[in-house]
Amino acid sequence: MREILIRTTREVEVPAEALHALRKSSFEQWKEAGLTTSVTNCPVQTLARYLVGKAVFVAHDAKTGELLAMHTFRLNKKKHRASGANLAVSPAAKHEGIGTRMLEAEVERFRKAGYRFLAEATGIPAVWSVRWHLKNGYYITGYKRSEGNNYASYTFLKPIALDVLHHPTDIFWTRPLAPITAKLHYFVSFIITSLVKDRQGRLTWLGRRIKKG
Numbered sequence: 001m002r003e004i005l006i007r008t009t010r011e012v013e014v015p016a017e018a019l020h021a022l023r024k025s026s027f028e029q030w031k032e033a034g035l036t037t038s039v040t041n042c043p044v045q046t047l048a049r050y051l052v053g054k055a056v057f058v059a060h061d062a063k064t065g066e067l068l069a070m071h072t073f074r075l076n077k078k079k080h081r082a083s084g085a086n087l088a089v090s091p092a093a094k095h096e097g098i099g100t101r102m103l104e105a106e107v108e109r110f111r112k113a114g115y116r117f118l119a120e121a122t123g124i125p126a127v128w129s130v131r132w133h134l135k136n137g138y139y140i141t142g143y144k145r146s147e148g149n150n151y152a153s154y155t156f157l158k159p160i161a162l163d164v165l166h167h168p169t170d171i172f173w174t175r176p177l178a179p180i181t182a183k184l185h186y187f188v189s190f191i192i193t194s195l196v197k198d199r200q201g202r203l204t205w206l207g208r209r210i211k212k213g
């Protein structure tokens with residue numbers, strides 16, 4: 001197994017250009033599957049601005065120093081939730097368990113810092129990503145459509161707290177209730193999205209466009 005170092009960009013400096021190149025090459029998989037994604041044509045300056053204030057995890061090859069993976073998080077301390085995005089493994093290193101090992105390190109850090117949930121979203125036709133999330137203990141909790149995307153997305157939640165009864169509502173996110181809670185959440189969000197969004201993600205009400213243009 002490849003030896004890797006998993007750190008945050010607070011601990012190791014990684015130029016925005018390197019993160020940009022990694023993310024772009026990793027997400028070519030989306031383009032090849034016919035999915036619209038701004039990731040493959042987003043300028044490096046836009047990514048650099050986006051990264052400000054985010055927690056950014058990176059994985060490097062311990063021997064060669066090559067940047068192998070990244071994952072960013074928007075932190076909501078009040079809701080004890082870290083929302084992940086930009087999970088990207090270098091094309092040459094996919095399916096080696098690197099994404100999974102990085103997630104394990106992230107969970108450990110976030111638990112210690114008092115976070116109770118990881119959230120994420122991914123395109124439904126990105127089957128490799130959906131499978132990765134389900135395999136790694138995320139529940140599908142929602143359905144959404146965004147304008148400009150030629151696909152609908154699942155939203156996911158992964159409870160990570162060990163002291164699960166610390167907060168009264170956490171009981172709903174603990175087995176055996178968690179799968180039921182997740183399905184109810186998904187059902188409600190599917191109905192709402194179907195009522196207010198068309199297939200292009202534009203606002204509608206019962207199939208009628210609200211905003212023209």
Ligand SMILES: CC(C)(COP(=O)(O)OP(=O)(O)OC[C@H]1O[C@@H](n2cnc3c(N)ncnc32)[C@H](O)[C@@H]1OP(=O)(O)O)[C@@H](O)C(=O)NCCC(=O)NCCS
Binds near residue numbers: 029085097100121131
């Ligand atoms: C999704 C991604 C991060 C997974 O990372 P990884 O390090 O390759 O995955 P791991 O080795 O940790 O896990 C492997 C598991 O992921 C899923 N998976 C990964 N690649 C897959 C593929 N091509 N087809 C189907 N499932 C796949 C499977 O569940 C697999 O388990 P299995 O071998 O038992 O079927 C990686 O494929 C990637 O960077 N893809 C492009 C960017 C992307 O889609 N990011 C997610 C957006 S939210």
